[in-house]
Amino acid sequence: MILLLLSSVLIFSVLAGWGKIMEYFFGSLFDGISGSILSGILGLSLIWTALAFFIPINIYVEIPFLLSGVFFFFKKKLYQKINSFSKKDILLIGSISLLILYSSSFYPYILDHFGYYIPTIKWLTEYGLVKGISNLDFTLGQMSVWHIFQAGFAGLSDPYLRINAILLIIYTFYIFEKKSWIHLCFIPILLLFSQSPSPDLPVITLSLIILNEIMTGNKNISLLFAYAVFVFSIKPTMIWLPLMVFLCSVFIFKPNYKNWIIGTGILILFFIKNIWTFGYPVFPVAIGDFGFSWKPNPEVLKISSQYAIQKTYDMQYSYGDIQKFSSYDVIRNWFTLEGIKSKINIIFILSLAIFSVFAFIKKQKIISLICISILIKSILVLAFSAQYRFFLDVFFVIAFILFIHFSKKNSLAFFSASSVLVIGILSFPNFIRQYIPSFRPGNFMAGLKKEQLYKPSAYHYNKFETFKTGNLKFNVSKDYPFNFDTPIPAISVSYIFDDAKAGIFPQYIDEKNIKKGFIWKKLTPDEKKEVQDIIHTIKNTDK
Numbered sequence: 271m272i273l274l275l276l277s278s279v280l281i282f283s284v285l286a287g288w289g290k291i292m293e294y295f296f297g298s299l300f301d302g303i304s305g306s307i308l309s310g311i312l313g314l315s316l317i318w319t320a321l322a323f324f325i326p327i328n329i330y331v332e333i334p335f336l337l338s339g340v341f342f343f344f345k346k347k348l349y350q351k352i353n354s355f356s357k358k359d360i361l362l363i364g365s366i367s368l369l370i371l372y373s374s375s376f377y378p379y380i381l382d383h384f385g386y387y388i389p390t391i392k393w394l395t396e397y398g399l400v401k402g403i404s405n406l407d408f409t410l411g412q413m414s415v416w417h418i419f420q421a422g423f424a425g426l427s428d429p430y431l432r433i434n435a436i437l438l439i440i441y442t443f444y445i446f447e448k449k450s451w452i453h454l455c456f457i458p459i460l461l462l463f464s465q466s467p468s469p470d471l472p473v474i475t476l477s478l479i480i481l482n483e484i485m486t487g488n489k490n491i492s493l494l495f496a497y498a499v500f501v502f503s504i505k506p507t508m509i510w511l512p513l514m515v516f517l518c519s520v521f522i523f524k525p526n527y528k529n530w531i532i533g534t535g536i537l538i539l540f541f542i543k544n545i546w547t548f549g550y551p552v553f554p555v556a557i558g559d560f561g562f563s564w565k566p567n568p569e570v571l572k573i574s575s576q577y578a579i580q581k582t583y584d585m586q587y588s589y590g591d592i593q594k595f596s597s598y599d600v601i602r603n604w605f606t607l608e609g610i611k612s613k614i615n616i617i618f619i620l621s622l623a624i625f626s627v628f629a630f631i632k633k634q635k636i637i638s639l640i641c642i643s644i645l646i647k648s649i650l651v652l653a654f655s656a657q658y659r660f661f662l663d664v665f666f667v668i669a670f671i672l673f674i675h676f677s678k679k680n681s682l683a684f685f686s687a688s689s690v691l692v693i694g695i696l697s698f699p700n701f702i703r704q705y706i707p708s709f710r711p712g713n714f715m716a717g718l719k720k721e722q723l724y725k726p727s728a729y730h731y732n733k734f735e736t737f738k739t740g741n742l743k744f745n746v747s748k749d750y751p752f753n754f755d756t757p758i759p760a761i762s763v764s765y766i767f768d769d770a771k772a773g774i775f776p777q778y779i780d781e782k783n784i785k786k787g788f789i790w791k792k793l794t795p796d797e798k799k800e801v802q803d804i805i806h807t808i809k810n811t812d813k
Contacts, residue, residue: 271375273725278371278436280427284339285310285440286348291338296532299493300483303351304444308479310339311437312500315419316536319543322398322418329425336427359446362682366457367439369689374435374464375722376696377729379714383466384729384752385409385762387417391431391467392758394421401787402564404548405776406744407753407761408574408768411548411566415540416504420467430726434471435464441475450482451681452673456666458688461696465726469505474663476501477511478670484518484636485674491519491526495533503540506552507660510647512537517639554578555654564779567790569772578655584611604656610706614658618665622648625668637671644668731755737804739797741781742788746808759784763808770801 286303289310298305314335318327325331343349355363378384386409393400393410394417404411420433428436438460445453456478463471480497488494498512512533519529541551549565551558556571576589583592584607595603606612622645629641644664651660676684695702699715719727733748734756745760747753753760761776769775773793780786793801 271371271723271726274371274375274430274432274435277428277430277432278367278439280336280340281423281433281436282307282439283343283348284336284427285314287339287342287344287346288314288335290342290346290348296496297490297493299490299497300448300488302354302444302447303348304440304447306348306351307440307443308476308497311419311440312497314422315415315500316539318422319399319415319418319539322394322421323543323546324398326394326396326398327418327421328395332422332425332427335422355446363442363446366442366685369693370435370438370442370457370461370464373461373693373696374432374438375726376465376718377716377727378466379711379716380463380466380468381711381714381752382468384754386412387467388431388754389752389758389760390414390417391421391424394418395424396758397785399543399546400785401546401779402549402789403787404553404566405564405788405790406759407765408554408566408570409762409765411544412553413543413547414469414504415500415543416469416472417467430728431467432464432726433467437472437475438464441479444479448482448486449678450486450674451678452670452676453478453482454681454685455669455673455676455688457685458692461689461692470659470662473501473505473508474666476504477508477663478666480511480515481640481667481670484515485671489523491515491523491529492532495519495530496536499533499536499540503536507647507651508663509650510643513646514640514643517643518636521639522635564787564789567769567772567774569774570768570790573768573771578657582656583607584609611658615656618648618658618661621665621668625671628672640667640671729755734760735807737807739775739793739800739804740777740791742775742777744776746804766801766805766808770798770805773798775801 285307287310289306289308292309292313293306296309298309318331321327321331352360389407390410390413393403394413399413403413420428420431423433424431438457441453442457445451456474460471460474476497480494480501483494495512495515498515501508502512516530519525544551544553545560545562548554549562550556554571554574559565579592580587580589583603586607587603604615607615625644626641629637644667648661648664696715697718699717702715703713716727721727731747731750732755733750734745734753735748736743736745738744742759745753745756745758746763746766747756747760751763753762769790774790775793775797776788777791778784778786779789
């Protein structure tokens with residue numbers, strides 16, 4: 271926790287300094303220290319994404335950016351902006367920040383942290399963006415812009431990958447600068463995402479900030495659209511946000527194509543990044559086929575699509591069973607899943623209905639456009655893979671609009687009570703395991719450890735086996751399904767099985783230069799036997 275505090279102070283000043291640099295070129299979305307920091311986040315994320323095509327985002331990239339950010343922070347005396355807060359507000363911000371740092375010091379427990387976040391960041395820090403990397407391990411094709419941003423601080427200033435905690439502190443500054451108190455009610459829930467560089471936290475906080483700016487009359491459409499597209503580039507399920515800003519620019523503000531230039535540039539960079547790593551413009555959808563040689567095998571894409579459909583039903587039905595569902599079964603079974611997922615699904619549909627009625631009664635253009643955008647996003651999610659994690663942000667948006675005028679006193683009261691509950695769950699997870707056993711992440715919470723008061727808790731495993739097929743020598747985690755602590759190149763066991771099922775296997779484009787990327791290759795009879803031997807070894811090891 272102490273190390274996190276020092277890390278937060280350093281990164282805070284670096285982002286503010288770089289934010290000031292970015293404001294010289296693009297202006298600021300809003301005044302205040304939080305506005306400068308958000309400009310820094312946007313600017314560094316885009317710069318590092320562009321650099322990652324050519325070089326690894328490692329400590330040699332990090333250090334000059336740290337030094338220049340700190341230099342501008344002090345040169346422009348940005349620390350003086352903190353004096354704009356009252357002593358009471360500074361005390362509250364400090365208390366909330368300490369609560370955030372304490373929460374983020376727990377062991378990571380989100381499974382994607384081990385199977386997706388850390389492996390992605392390892393590739394970025396060692397090689398940068400690698401062409402066709404989805405052929406090696408399909409999940410790596412995502413390469414979220416947020417993980418590129420995290421990679422930029424992973425070498426020296428944030429080796430424990432707690433950038434989400436820092437963003438949550440910045441969000442707190444924004445709340446007090448804007449005096450929009452309803453946001454305080456969201457922080458306790460977001461504490462659950464502060465132990466990992468989960469893209470869910472930045473897309474929720476940034477979308478709420480953009481919404482608040484629009485609702486309070488910010489007319490800087492150019493930057494609003496740019497930030498909205500940036501959020502989409504972090505997680506494409508946030509498509510409603512740029513759609514909503516675009517609709518507002520057309521139906522509420524005077525349309526001007528110049529307002530879309532920066533956002534369109536970010537969108538193009540996002541598409542190029544995905545094509546480079548995945549072969550198609552938007553991961554994991556095989557739409558927009560330009561015939562690139564490094565695109566994934568069709569059978570692997572088919573397996574991924576089938577898996578997404580199974581995840582819609584929380585893996586409680588086989589793909590074959592789902593295919594036999596009638597239209598009635600599709601809906602009924604989604605609402606009657608075992609455990610907490612069914613309750614979330616029911617609340618989701620009820621929330622959409624309530625919000626739609628609210629928008630109809632209010633008859634305000636902005637609220638109507640927000641509602642339309644949310645409904646479009648919800649329809650797309652329901653059509654492709656109706657997993658609750660894909661519509662989690664909708665709950666925050668609806669709550670924000672419905673309770674936007676919540677008072678400071680009530681917000682602080684709700685924040686305090688909710689924080690006690692969340693801290694209790696993180697510190698003593700047996701509570702949630704006992705009362706909500708279907709909440710699976712609770713099974714991976716480790717509880718309070720005294721060492722985390724000094725440094726954040728982190729797992730180490732480093733047990734792996736090495737195999738070779740064709741020209742690819744690769745590592746596989748031993749007795750564990752994820753490669754968070756396995757030297758790269760590493761392949762998840764599940765993807766080895768998928769590749770074997772499809773009769774293919776990843777290969778280097780150039781064995782002497784990993785940076786040139788990966789393609790898939792059909793297995794010869796001898797190679798099929800090699801892969802089956804590898805699978806046999808893995809299965810026996812697991813036993």
